[in-house]
Amino acid sequence: MKFASSYEPNLYESDIYAAWESAGVFKPSIPTVPIDNNSDGTDDRFEKNGQYYSIVMPPPNANGNLHIGHGLTVALEDSLTRYHRLRGESTWYVPGADHAGFETWVVYEKTLEKDGHTRFEYSRDELYARVWDFVQMQRGNMELQLRALGASCSWDDLTFTLDENVIDRVYTTFEKMWNDGFIYRGEKLVNYCPKHQTAFADIEVEHKDEKGTLWDIAYDDIVVSTTRPETLFGDAAVAVNPEDARYKDLIGKTVHLPLTDREIPVIADEHADPEYGTGAVKITPAHDFDDFEVGERHNLPRLQVISEDGHMINVPEKYEGLTTEECRKQVLKDLKDQGILVGEKKIVHSVAHCYKCGTVLEPMLKEQWFIDVEKLAKMAIEHLERDEIKFHPESKKRVLINYLGNLKDWNISRQIPWGIAIPMFKKITKEATDEPDWIFDRRTNLKQIERSGATYVRDEDTFDTWFSSSHWPIVCTDWSEENPTPYYPLNVMETGADILFAWVARMIMMGIYVTGEVPFKEVYLHGLVLDEHGQKMSKSKGNVINPMDLVAKYGSDAFRLGILRGRSAGMNQAFSENSVVSGRNLCNKLWNISRLIQSMVDEESEDVHSRPSATNEEQKSEGSPVTTGRAERVEDESSLTLYSTDNMGEDWICREINECKKQVEKDMKDYRFSEAVETLYQTIWDKYADWFLESQKIYRNIPLLKTTLEHLLIILHPFAPFVTETIWQNLSWTDKFIVDERWPEKLKFDPITAEQFENIRTIVSEVRTTLQALPGTNNANKYALMYDKDSLVEDNLLLIKALTKVPDINALGGKPRGLRLALANHELYLDVPEQVVAAYKDSLTEKILSVGRELDALNARMMNPNYVAKAPEYLVKETKDQIKEKQALIDRLKLELTLI
RNA sequence: GGGCUUUUAGCUCAGUUGGCUAGAGCGCAGCAUUCACAUUGCUGAGGUCACAGGUUCGAGCCCUGUAAAGCCCACCA
Numbered sequence: 001m002k003f004a005s006s007y008e009p010n011l012y013e014s015d016i017y018a019a020w021e022s023a024g025v026f027k028p029s030i031p032t033v034p035i036d037n038n039s040d041g042t043d044d045r046f047e048k049n050g051q052y053y054s055i056v057m058p059p060p061n062a063n064g065n066l067h068i069g070h071g072l073t074v075a076l077e078d079s080l081t082r083y084h085r086l087r088g089e090s091t092w093y094v095p096g097a098d099h100a101g102f103e104t105w106v107v108y109e110k111t112l113e114k115d116g117h118t119r120f121e122y123s124r125d126e127l128y129a130r131v132w133d134f135v136q137m138q139r140g141n142m143e144l145q146l147r148a149l150g151a152s153c154s155w156d157d158l159t160f161t162l163d164e165n166v167i168d169r170v171y172t173t174f175e176k177m178w179n180d181g182f183i184y185r186g187e188k189l190v191n192y193c194p195k196h197q198t199a200f201a202d203i204e205v206e207h208k209d210e211k212g213t214l215w216d217i218a219y220d221d222i223v224v225s226t227t228r229p230e231t232l233f234g235d236a237a238v239a240v241n242p243e244d245a246r247y248k249d250l251i252g253k254t255v256h257l258p259l260t261d262r263e264i265p266v267i268a269d270e271h272a273d274p275e276y277g278t279g280a281v282k283i284t285p286a287h288d289f290d291d292f293e294v295g296e297r298h299n300l301p302r303l304q305v306i307s308e309d310g311h312m313i314n315v316p317e318k319y320e321g322l323t324t325e326e327c328r329k330q331v332l333k334d335l336k337d338q339g340i341l342v343g344e345k346k347i348v349h350s351v352a353h354c355y356k357c358g359t360v361l362e363p364m365l366k367e368q369w370f371i372d373v374e375k376l377a378k379m380a381i382e383h384l385e386r387d388e389i390k391f392h393p394e395s396k397k398r399v400l401i402n403y404l405g406n407l408k409d410w411n412i413s414r415q416i417p418w419g420i421a422i423p424m425f426k427k428i429t430k431e432a433t434d435e436p437d438w439i440f441d442r443r444t445n446l447k448q449i450e451r452s453g454a455t456y457v458r459d460e461d462t463f464d465t466w467f468s469s470s471h472w473p474i475v476c477t478d479w480s481e482e483n484p485t486p487y488y489p490l491n492v493m494e495t496g497a498d499i500l501f502a503w504v505a506r507m508i509m510m511g512i513y514v515t516g517e518v519p520f521k522e523v524y525l526h527g528l529v530l531d532e533h534g535q536k537m538s539k540s541k542g543n544v545i546n547p548m549d550l551v552a553k554y555g556s557d558a559f560r561l562g563i564l565r566g567r568s569a570g571m572n573q574a575f576s577e578n579s580v581v582s583g584r585n586l587c588n589k590l591w592n593i594s595r596l597i598q599s600m601v602d603e604e605s606e607d608v609h610s611r612p613s614a615t616n617e618e619q620k621s622e623g624s625p626v627t628t629g630r631a632e633r634v635e636d637e638s639s640l641t642l643y644s645t646d647n648m649g650e651d652w653i654c655r656e657i658n659e660c661k662k663q664v665e666k667d668m669k670d671y672r673f674s675e676a677v678e679t680l681y682q683t684i685w686d687k688y689a690d691w692f693l694e695s696q697k698i699y700r701n702i703p704l705l706k707t708t709l710e711h712l713l714i715i716l717h718p719f720a721p722f723v724t725e726t727i728w729q730n731l732s733w734t735d736k737f738i739v740d741e742r743w744p745e746k747l748k749f750d751p752i753t754a755e756q757f758e759n760i761r762t763i764v765s766e767v768r769t770t771l772q773a774l775p776g777t778n779n780a781n782k783y784a785l786m787y788d789k790d791s792l793v794e795d796n797l798l799l800i801k802a803l804t805k806v807p808d809i810n811a812l813g814g815k816p817r818g819l820r821l822a823l824a825n826h827e828l829y830l831d832v833p834e835q836v837v838a839a840y841k842d843s844l845t846e847k848i849l850s851v852g853r854e855l856d857a858l859n860a861r862m863m864n865p866n867y868v869a870k871a872p873e874y875l876v877k878e879t880k881d882q883i884k885e886k887q888a889l890i891d892r893l894k895l896e897l898t899l900i
Numbered sequence: 901g902g903g904c905u906u907u908u909a910g911c912u913c914a915g916u917u918g919g920c921u922a923g924a925g926c927g928c929a930g931c932a933u934u935c936a937c938a939u940u941g942c943u944g945a946g947g948u949c950a951c952a953g954g955u956u957c958g959a960g961c962c963c964u965g966u967a968a969a970g971c972c973c974a975c976c977a
Contacts, residue, residue, distance in 0.1 A: 349977095500971090
């Protein structure tokens with residue numbers, strides 16, 4: 001195949017992915033289901049020596065599109081997956097799809113409304129079936145998008161959050177909790193959205209600061225302060241602080257509740273803050289969280305005056321049926337008319353909103369299922385304290401422990417039809433008094449069941465989705481009591497830092513409760529992807545970046561490289577198209593590197609008959625430096641390519657690739673993706689292309705070119721899977737996929753020779769810098785280079801000439817002239833006329849001064865007796881050496897100056 | 901009120917047990933054009949590491965405090 005002059009990702013990506021998928025390369029190499037080859041009753045998977053690497057995808061919404069956060073998630077998770085696969089581990093990346101209970105329901109309810117219907121026209125089962133069809137119809141987009149991003153997940157194992165095995169597992173856990181007494185049904189105040197008519201867990205509530213009014217209302221002799229006058233019909237008492245001298249005498253007495261004919265007691269409770277408002281507060285146990293608790297302490301009645309659809313109930317006829325807003329106006333008017341509205345003050349207070357529709361949430365008295373989380377949280381804390389899970393970033397562990405320590409009981413009932421039905425049935429037969437009021441039963445497809453002569457009806461509520469998704473690591477790995485799998489616990493859970501509490505905390509609690517083990521060994525939390533100005537992306541701001549647009553424009557790899565760049569764990573960081581452009585450029589660079597090497601390989605095979613290894617002959621005739629330990633026809637284990645290193649640049653690139661590999665290994669272990677990518681950029685671009693390949697235009701070592709390119713392609717593959725595979729296939733040096741390759745072994749090289757190449761680099765750099773600094777333009781073509789009795793230069797004439805682009809290199813024959821190059825400390829001169837050298841004098845003087853400043857600093861360090869006495873020996877020695885070096889350099893520079 | 905995080909080049913960020921003469925990408929400036937790649941090459945400018953103290957032979961890094969920005973939790977009648 002021929003390489004085009006630039007890499008066009010669109011031409012290859014989808015074909016490459018399809019080829020991977022049909023070849024089945026994303027499946028774990030060791031089966032996920034138990035096998036018993038010896039028929040000895042043991043699971044043979046555990047006997048195999050393979051290492052297991054498992055990771056599961058936080059399930060994207062089944063009927064949605066991927067957003068930028070998903071893009072980051074895939075870039076992170078798939079890099080890990082591909083890296084561990086290349087390392088030879090049995091790697092399992094389980095994809096998922098979320099039924100997204102509430103989210104999807106909101107979308108569906110909108111379409112219902114558009115068609116002029118409401119949820120109340122249908123039974124729960126009908127609604128469930130309708131949403132199911134709705135989701136199936138819209139489903140699939142996100143799975144295609146995951147493929148486009150290169151996610152190398154095992155598609156056969158895709159887990160949908162409403163799959164049968166998920167529901168089974170959730171029911172099993174629920175039953176266990178029910179039997180263990182962790183589940184209770186309680187009438188409590190819950191956060192309730194009157195628009196969506198469902199309750200939420202505390203964590204789903206969005207608090208916003210808002211302007212409001214604090215009204216003072218006279219209840220006989222006592223003036224109470226309230227922001228919600230309409231709830232006064234539900235008042236059960238007035239509370240004052242027991243220490244508050246103003247109201248001491250009133251405690252125990254009753255006052256008249258305005259607009260009604262009721263008398264309510266004045267009670268003493270710490271809840272009343274003497275500093276706030278009038279210091280007296282009306283207590284409405286059924287419609288305020290604090291008041292609910294006060295009510296419990298004082299055994300006050302809970303009077304519900306607001307219905308679930310947000311209208312007034314159980315109130316005087318005049319107010320009955322009004323919305324809370326209308327009622328507030330009416331009440332205020334009536335109180336004013338009676339002259340008992342005695343004050344009003346503008347305040348800012350925080351108000352609970354529905355995180356989806358923004359409606360103000362109503363605290364509502366409801367019977368719901370709750371999980372008593374105390375023991376679960378305690379177990380989780382114990383495991384965390386024992387460091388069984390490593391966090392990235394580390395600080396989040398403490399944050400999580402603090403959260404778990406203050407966790408309140410968890411409301412798991414939701415009044416929406418789209419979700420997993422709660423498997424509880426309520427007794428409706430009055431006479432069967434011995435039977436329990438509520439029973440657990442898995443037959444949630446039935447509305448009504450019979451047991452022990454009693455009739456039970458199904459609870460119509462569904463589970464909070466976080467309750468089922470807290471089982472995610474368990475259900476995705478198919479863990480069960482009978483067949484524990486080596487893929488559980490997961491190696492890592494990668495997800496957004498914003499759902500640390502909602503999801504990660506619950507997975508840990510549930511994992512420990514169900515399996516006795518933490519569900520994952522490490523947690524990597526990514527922050528939000530912000531726009532290029534560091535602003536949160538939002539539709540209303542119009543700054544949303546669609547990852548698929550970028551993939552289409554620049555390619556999947558470019559997107560992945562771009563989004564990983566400059567990103568670190570747990571931080572909300574800006575993202576701009578620029579970084580993707582830079583990723584695209586790297587892909588193109590790599591493509592052209594491969595193109596060049598392929599062309600060299602092709603030439604070699606054409607030339608092989610006429611003039612075998614001509615370049616090597618040339619090299620040898622110039623006399624290579626004497627070295628030891630140089631690689632001789634090394635057999636590289638991964639690629640089976642034979643190579644030898646025949647000059648400095650070749651040893652050097654082997655060393656640099658080994659260093660790069662080592663660095664990437666370390667970065668992946670520490671989840672430092674950005675650094676890994678950075679290292680690869682530098683190695684591929686600044687070292688491999690700019691130095692090694694340039695030198696190979698002179699010394700052509702085909703076997704080494706092939707081996708080193710293969711190594712670089714493999715190391716980059718986890719981050720840029722498509723371009724590396726496309727090149728791999730295009731080169732066709734092997735029959736395999738790069739996906740299936742093994743992480744390369746160390747390259748053999750001579751370290752002494754490798755280090756000598758640094759001298760060449762210094763020489764070349766100085767020639768370039770000096771030429772640029774000389775007056776005039778296009779100096780590279782103007783001035784020849786001269787050398788005198790310098791074996792390094794002599795041995796590498798062609799290379800230096802090619803890299804510096806000077807027109808000529810000549811021997812001086814013991815008569816120095818021109819401009820001596822001082823930095824590199826070799827007998828090298830630029831053949832520059834005197835008047836030009838004179839113009840260079842200023843920059844030379846400046847150079848001497850700056851080196852002088854460095855020397856002063858070093859000397860000052862050595863003058864400090866404490867430094868010499870206390871600093872480690874090697875550092876003192878290093879300083880001494882540096883002083884010598886700098887001094888010598890200054891001498892050379894001064895000599896250069898006097899020569900002018 | 902409790903907790904967490906951030907502050908380093910114009911922008912976005914690295915800087916892993918203190919050894920730094922503080923780095924990268926983008927951007928900027930200059931130079932180059934039969935070259936695998938202009939999605940390029942070469943060169944360069946650009947920093948009081950938020951501030952103030954302290955510890956240390958030595959601080960971007962450790963300690964104390966201050967300021968600014970952001971996030972989370974709780975409370976807010």
